[in-house]
Amino acid sequence: MASIKDVAGLAGVSVATVSRVLNDKGYVGQSTRENVEKAIKQLNYKPNEVARSLFKKKSNTIGLIVPDIMNPFFTELARAVEDKATKSGYTIILCNSDGNIDKEKSYLDVLRQNYVNGIIVSSNTLTAAQVKELNIPVVSIDREISKGLPTIVAENNKGAIIATRFLQSKGCKKIGHIRGTHGVANAEERFNGYKEVVSGEPWYDDSFIVNGNFDMQSSIEATKELLTRHPDIDGIFAANDIMAIGAIKVAYQLGMKVPEELKIIGFDGITLSTVLTPELTTIVQPIYELGEKATTMLVHLMEQQPLEKTYYKLDVELIERNST
Amino acid sequence: MASIKDVAGLAGVSVATVSRVLNDKGYVGQSTRENVEKAIKQLNYKPNEVARSLFKKKSNTIGLIVPDIMNPFFTELARAVEDKATKSGYTIILCNSDGNIDKEKSYLDVLRQNYVNGIIVSSNTLTAAQVKELNIPVVSIDREISKGLPTIVAENNKGAIIATRFLQSKGCKKIGHIRGTHGVANAEERFNGYKEVVSGEPWYDDSFIVNGNFDMQSSIEATKELLTRHPDIDGIFAANDIMAIGAIKVAYQLGMKVPEELKIIGFDGITLSTVLTPELTTIVQPIYELGEKATTMLVHLMEQQPLEKTYYKLDVELIERNST
DNA sequence: TTGAAAGCGTTACCAT
């Protein structure tokens, strides 16, 4: 692999000059520039990013920490981040934390040691102090680490309210809720939205809530439990789509017709929700936009450009399909 | 961020000594070692990976180039690769190529400039020459770039034969095929498997084959076309699960009952195939294992350990569910 | 307009 020295040698100039044309910085004579460019082409020279990084203390790299890329929500997010990052000249390091704080910390170390320019993270265990101490721009996505930290989330509470009210408007008399993972802020918010709507109802009590972990398996068990407790439930709001899909499966197994006997609504708007039969009614958040905007914010932060806002709460939208 | 110099200063030794204890290389006295370790702890020192990379000409990083992480097959693959890589001390750089050769080449440049130790790639456009010239260990996954290059694929042909025969055994009289993307080797192999089984049949001709692009949209159109041409088709073998799902949707829209009137089988065994109703019968390939094994191979290559085999063809398995 | 040289944080060779 040719180095800057080779280019300098071939062009008959010093490495400093080559560096100048490379970075378009400082004075370079017209003919010198052309010579250098010729040499670069001839050697197919590409600057060594590692050496650059060492000097600059930046590696043109963004760390992306998500719980699990297998969760379709994060898959789409990752794709958005990668697209935007590439366009801005950054490269993505992918980190799956499984929501495990030790993995998160260890990734944080690795990223810092690699001079990443910035980090996009979705975590509920990380504290503001840990982030501050990194001394690297960080934007938090889908989950709020602390007020003050650049954050981008969706209207979780509002979405939950819309979802629950919608079930009511469809004639549901008793509505259960499958909660998201405990300790995750967005699960909390969605839960609260649900509660806000139904807590005044005469039939309502805590037994209409079951716990899931934002995954299918937990949802299947939770739904069984819920329907055993309350066979007369006619509506379920699940805190995300995957769990809603699990609920549909259970209903199916139990011989309950969706949506005739039981209406089910989810949250997220993952692509999967349109491929099922019945297609899932859900509160869609703009996932791709979430990732894109997060990256834009981070790029601004990394390049010390001013940030319009440090906190975005993106709107959600009810999409009615066949599960209600 | 503390550097090796700070550690050396605090411990009252030279940087060379610190480096020795860091890497457990060369002689270092017991008490000196302890002093250094104490200093390291005290400063919470972590070696600068960029500086290391510059010297070693390796960055402990693996590039993963896939067409699109949004394709569930590659999502699972990516997860497997990341898991295994992390365990082996490597970090993943994620690259979505969209099957676009320019993006692939540009990523290849970026990866080389970043001193990645190795690359895992799924591509049909890359040539053996381009890979060779990189001078970096590469393993090709899911698609064969050239004999000779380390490769890991699944039994595509065999799987297709099993799938088609299975439809026959279920009583299908006329079986159509939704092809995968033209130019992609595994699509070719699956197609050939299908052809092998049905080409002797009296009813068979080319009109029973329609073209898809391994995605849902193309499959929906292809299926419509196929069923218009041959309303009496009673079996469809789709070259992957996503397309099979698309086919099910179309059948549904057209009022054909699956599996009663039309049996559909896919290929891949993505997680999604179990969440649908009806659950999809499919030829499952061991996706996670594919990714894991590819990474293991790559690690061996990168660390100059001998490779047992340079070519793996992993077995596939028919899983019968409700779409047949 | 150009070049020499220091420095980024490591590692490894050669002395001692």
Next chain:
DNA sequence: ATGGTAACGCTTTCAA
């Protein structure tokens, strides 16, 4: 057993 130092490939300051 330990230290000095060149080298990895680049950028930037300072001088010329």
